[in-house]
Amino acid sequence: MTVFLSIFSIVLLCGCLIQMQTKRTFQKQLRSIKKQLTDIVNGQASGPVLIGTDHKQMADLLVSINKLNDQNREHARQFIRTEQSMKRMLSNISHDLKTPLTVISGYAEMLNAKIDMPSQERQRILSHIHEKTDEMTTLIDSFFDLAKLEAGDKHVPLGTINLTEICKQSILMFYELIETKGLDVQIDIPDSPIFALGNEEALHRVLANLVSNALRYGSDGNVIGLHIYADETIVTIAVYDQGVGIRESDQQSIFERMYTLEESRNKDFQGSGLGLTITKKLIEQMQGTISVTSIPHEKTSFICKLKRVHG
Incomplete structure (x- = not known):
């Protein structure tokens, strides 16, 4: 009995010592986490919070803290970009x-x-x-x-629209200006109507922005074009010119608010930089996409894709 009590006492003492050691280790780790977080908040550090641990709960805590830290850094970068844009x-x-x-x-x-x-x-x-x-x-x-x-205050109701007819009307709006500039017009619009999910007013605005951009920036290439093609699910509209083009580095930012291509296009034709941003927002409201490809003095194309609706 005495031997049993002695063994029990030793085991209990060891357990207490292990708990105390674990507690001290946790306290040390928490102090380290607090210091690293304080340095991050004070701008003295920007990296992840790192400590060595084989404790699953502590490891999970670190993962969550570093995810939050990554989100905060991304929000800070986004704030800087937004501030510069504004x-x-x-x-x-x-x-x-x-x-x-x-x-x-x-x-x-x-x-x-x-x-x-x-x-x-x-x-x-x-x-x-x-x-x-x-x-x-x-x-x-x-x-x-x-x-x-x-x-999100501007509602763009969606329905089935005759995309070929809208494109014809939009290019005709610029007929006199195109004639005055003496441009070669390359129009490829199918005779049969093609329908898409969209909004007629919004698409007119999109095409007006893209065609006016082509006339403003690409008329030195003496060509302006509008091409429509479709597969079973997608209708594609391409508005293009053969002007000075857009550098690849600028193509990543062309749809940003107030981005005006100060170096890649003629400064004599600088606009407000709102047109393409509005164009992208309207295309997205119509559940579509817009992109740009450009080879200077060969072809600069703005490509809009909308969901096809079969009549």
Whole structure:
């Protein structure tokens, strides 16, 4: 009996010692985790939280902490990108509003100074003022449209649309401008109607943005094209030109808010940088995709894909 009690006491003592050692190890590990997290919060470290442990619960805790840490780093990077994008957006909007305002102000001063101006000249100046006012209205409308799309406040109802007819109408809207520029128009639209899931108004806006972009940036290549083709499930619209093109590094950012291709395309034709962002948002609202491919002075194509609907 005495021997049994002695053995029991030793086992109990060992158990207590192991518990104490385990507790001290846990406390040390927790202090290490706290220090590493404090360094991360204070910006003195950015890597994962690391400790050596063979305890499953502690290992699971570390995995969860490092996942959260990774998410926080990604959110921080996203915040920086968004902040830079917003600064660029405000700078571009300020510039794009200032330019027509300066012109309007100059024309207004001219009208005020020359009271006896001939009516024909006065009408010409008033037309220019109206044109610049329209530019400002378009820019402001685009900005608010993008804000609504990003906030999910702009509803785009979907239904079956006649994609071939919409494309024909859209290219005809630019017929006079294309004729004036003397461009070679390459149109490949099937005679038979092709239907897709989409929104007629949204697709008109998308095509207007893409065709006007092709005319603005690619007219030096003297070619503009619109091509429609389809398989059993997808309808593809390609709008292309043969202008200066878009560098591969810029292609990754072409649809970002306010990205205006300052180096890869002519600075004389800088726009607000909202058009392609709105285009992408509208295509996504129609459950489609948009991409770009570009070989300078050979072919720059914007490719939209929508779900096909069989009539």
